[in-house]
Amino acid sequence: MRRKNISDYQAFIAVAREQSFTKAAAQLGVSQSALSYTVRTLEAHLGLRLLTRTTRSVAVTEAGERLLMRIGPHFDGIEQEIAAISGLRDKPAGLVRITAVEHAAETLLWPKLAPLLRNYPDINIEILSDYGRKDIVAERFDAGVRLGEQVDKDMISMPLAADSHFAVVGAPAYFTDKNRPLTPHDLSAHSCIRLRLPTHGGVYSWQFYQHGNEISVRVEGRATFNTLRMMRQAALDGLGLAYLPLNEVEPMLNDGHLVQVLADWCPPRPAYHLYYPSRRQHSPAFMLVLEALRYRR
Structure with missing residues (x-):
């Protein structure tokens, strides 16, 4: 690899991972036209088409996928080591990226990380709300937050709170002419306020548990939102x-x-856990984030 082409490969990796020149340009701090020229120059240098471009999307070709898989981890390792070395300065510094569901981000992460940012001006925090099960290594997150039952076994995880509780609720006025449901199956006779998962587009199925039995109910209703606050309202x-x-x-x-209704069908569920890869050199900034989020009973 010629030294002058290193930045070209970094540009390709950013576009391939984001599948968007616009997003990759914003990430790299360059113009979209300059980034497009850089990638075209790299393709010409290699004599291979790495990306397939349309007016609406960018896809990685077979050659591009192979190149990404081979060199991407090496560039990630270089960045991690640079971040770790920079953390040896007097003040911890650097960016910590976390993916979390909206509820955990608002109630568990931000209340504890806001004071950390005030105390350590060289640390940057990025929290992205997402209901999907992210591959945090491939998508370059330092950590993720999900319910304990959803955490992959090969990750280090720690609880962020006590076991979580969910509730089915309605306003007293709603029950004026309706019977309260006694089992999850009774929900078919009710109008339910649904959650459309922001990053996947699907509608969340309600989960119930009793005496070791699990029931998943696809509810129907006239109102659908993608935030919890709108559902509550x-x-x-x-x-x-x-x-x-x-x-x-x-x-x-x-x-x-x-x-509240169906309370006996909504037992405690495993708490939210923060999880992160075990085979990674973590920066002092990340370790401070970890300590700030640690659950203390």
Whole structure:
């Protein structure tokens, strides 16, 4: 590899991973036209087409996929080592990227990481809300947050809170002319407020457990949102039943603005866990984030 071409390969890796010249250009801090020229120059140098471009998308060719798989991890290793070395300065520094579901990001991560940012001005935090099961290594996240039951076994994980509770709730006015459901199967007679997963587009199925039995219910309803806060507001407005984390609705249950049903079908679930690869040199900045998020009973 000629030295002057190293940045060309970095440009290709960014476009291939983002599958977008626009996103890759923003990540690299260059113009989209300059990035496109750099990749075309690399393709001409290699005599191979690495990317297939259309007006709407960018896809990696077979040759591009092979190149990405071979050189991508090496560039990642270089960046990790540079980050680790920079962490040897007097003040920890660098970027820590975390993928988490919206609820965990708002209630568990940010309240603990905001003070960290105030105390360490050279540390940067990026939290991306996503309901999918990310490959955090391939997508270059330092860590992810999911319910404990969803964490891959080859990851190091630690709980961020006590076991989580979910609740099916509705406004008292909603039950004026409707019977309260006694089992999850009764939900077919109710209007349910649904969650459309922002990154996947599918509608979330409600999960219930009792005496070792698990039931997944695909509910129907007139209102669908992609944020928990909008779902909670729709429930408060009497438009149907919502399935939400208990701590999101507990104040409304206490003051009578919402009523919980199917409580015996909603036992505690494994807590949110932060997980990260075991085979990686972690920077001092990441270790500070880890310590800030550690759950203390």
